[in-house]
Amino acid sequence: MVSTNGRISGGYRIGIIGAGSSGTYLANLLLQQGHRVDLFERAPAPRAEGCGILVIRSGMEALQAGNPELCQKILKAGNPVKSFEFRNLRGEAFRSHAVEERNDLLPRILIHRKDILEALLETVPEDCLHLNARFESAMQSDRGVVARFQDGSQWEGDLLVGSDGIASKVREFVVPGVKPFYLGDIVWRGITRDRQFCKEGQFIVYTRGRGIYANFFDLGGDRTHWGFFIEAELDESEAGKPRPNNISLPLQELAKLPEDARNVIASTPPEQIACRYSYDLDCLPQLYRGRIVLVGDAAHAKSPTQALGMTSGWEDALRLSHHLATRADIDEAIANFQAERMPIVHEYQRESREMSLKIGRRRRRSAA
Numbered sequence: 001m002v003s004t005n006g007r008i009s010g011g012y013r014i015g016i017i018g019a020g021s022s023g024t025y026l027a028n029l030l031l032q033q034g035h036r037v038d039l040f041e042r043a044p045a046p047r048a049e050g051c052g053i054l055v056i057r058s059g060m061e062a063l064q065a066g067n068p069e070l071c072q073k074i075l076k077a078g079n080p081v082k083s084f085e086f087r088n089l090r091g092e093a094f095r096s097h098a099v100e101e102r103n104d105l106l107p108r109i110l111i112h113r114k115d116i117l118e119a120l121l122e123t124v125p126e127d128c129l130h131l132n133a134r135f136e137s138a139m140q141s142d143r144g145v146v147a148r149f150q151d152g153s154q155w156e157g158d159l160l161v162g163s164d165g166i167a168s169k170v171r172e173f174v175v176p177g178v179k180p181f182y183l184g185d186i187v188w189r190g191i192t193r194d195r196q197f198c199k200e201g202q203f204i205v206y207t208r209g210r211g212i213y214a215n216f217f218d219l220g221g222d223r224t225h226w227g228f229f230i231e232a233e234l235d236e237s238e239a240g241k242p243r244p245n246n247i248s249l250p251l252q253e254l255a256k257l258p259e260d261a262r263n264v265i266a267s268t269p270p271e272q273i274a275c276r277y278s279y280d281l282d283c284l285p286q287l288y289r290g291r292i293v294l295v296g297d298a299a300h301a302k303s304p305t306q307a308l309g310m311t312s313g314w315e316d317a318l319r320l321s322h323h324l325a326t327r328a329d330i331d332e333a334i335a336n337f338q339a340e341r342m343p344i345v346h347e348y349q350r351e352s353r354e355m356s357l358k359i360g361r362r363r364r365r366s367a368a
């Protein structure tokens with residue numbers, strides 16, 4: 001039974017496209033509030049691959065505010081950052097600082113993305129999660145939204161949320177024609193066994209020079225995550241592609257790193273290495289159209305320079321669920337969500353792109 005403000009008894013009917021970190025956390029928060037939630041994921045199994053992630057303090061706070069138990073699980077699975085060290089390409093440390101441990105603040109965490117996704121997925125009942133469900137199109141009417149999927153099935157409800165990442169298909173129904181912006185780097189990332197090079201919560205950065213940049217961090221359990229970036233032009237024919245055809249590590253570029261760092265990368269099993277072009281998004285002029293709302297990377301994908309990606313998706317989830325809980329009218333809640341979040345996420349996008357440009361990534365275009 002639908003009331004005049006769109007709320008059915010038992011909450012709104014909310015469809016979420018994309019079971020990444022943003023969509024899954026949102027599903028959990030909305031379920032806690034009693035909404036009827038369907039989470040659609042195109043992959044046959046939740047996408048639990050990936051590498052290490054730095055979750056900054058505000059990300060942990062966004063989890064703590066919405067689900068303290070989940071926050072504790074992620075704290076347990078992760079490794080608190082204990083120090084940051086900046087080195088030049090000769091391997092000399094020119095800046096370092098220890099991170100102050102404080103009982104009154106949540107720590108920044110170094111963690112495998114898989115551990116985050118597994119903890120998040122445990123919070124969503126099986127019958128909410130629909131795998132092999134590739135979103136194709138959406139249509140709005142007075143009664144709400146209809147989403148159509150590749151297999152011909154459809155879903156109808158009060159609100160459709162696009163949390164389908166940087167190459168979002170849902171975004172086409174909010175702001176059509178947006179193309180990700182190439183940041184000028186190809187990045188390889190991997191996780192390897194290591195006891196010597198990066199340990200005790202260290203986060204090591206080899207600052208950009210000679211067309212490369214690298215970072216290493218200690219995931220705990222003798223595992224080190226690394227990221228290796230090389231500057232490369234993007235051929236027209238490659239525009240929008242997630243990764244180059246040839247994904248083997250460029251040995252000539254790798255040789256620019258000091259030997260100990262290079263050896264950590266070289267020791268990584270090939271199946272533990274991922275490669276992709278680095279993209280972000282320009283600021284969108286709006287985060288919703290009618291009853292379709294965007295959250296996470298679909299709305300504001302950023303370069304990883306500030307480690308704001310996962311955090312900002314969780315903040316979106318928290319605030320959208322908050323507005324839906326406190327406002328009787330769904331349309332007002334969505335508008336309030338945008339009014340609150342848009343200036344914040346635009347600032348994150350500007351900061352992250354600015355930092356990318358400052359440290360030498362593609363300089364030709366000014367920040368969005």
Ligand SMILES: Cc1cc2nc3c(=O)[nH]c(=O)nc-3n(C[C@H](O)[C@H](O)[C@H](O)COP(=O)(O)OP(=O)(O)OC[C@H]3O[C@@H](n4cnc5c(N)ncnc54)[C@H](O)[C@@H]3O)c2cc1C
Nearest residue numbers: 018020021022042053054134135164165296297304309310
């Ligand atoms: C190199 C690199 C390093 C990074 N490092 C950090 C870091 O240290 N800290 C940090 O906080 N962030 C980091 N990020 C960013 C972070 O990974 C992202 O911001 C975050 O994962 C975005 O989550 P999301 O759920 O919004 O999107 P995604 O994780 O992209 O999830 C989108 C989901 O939607 C699904 N999907 C897509 N299309 C469809 C469709 N048509 N139908 C159904 N399902 C669909 C996908 O399969 C996927 O599961 C990094 C990113 C990169 C590229």
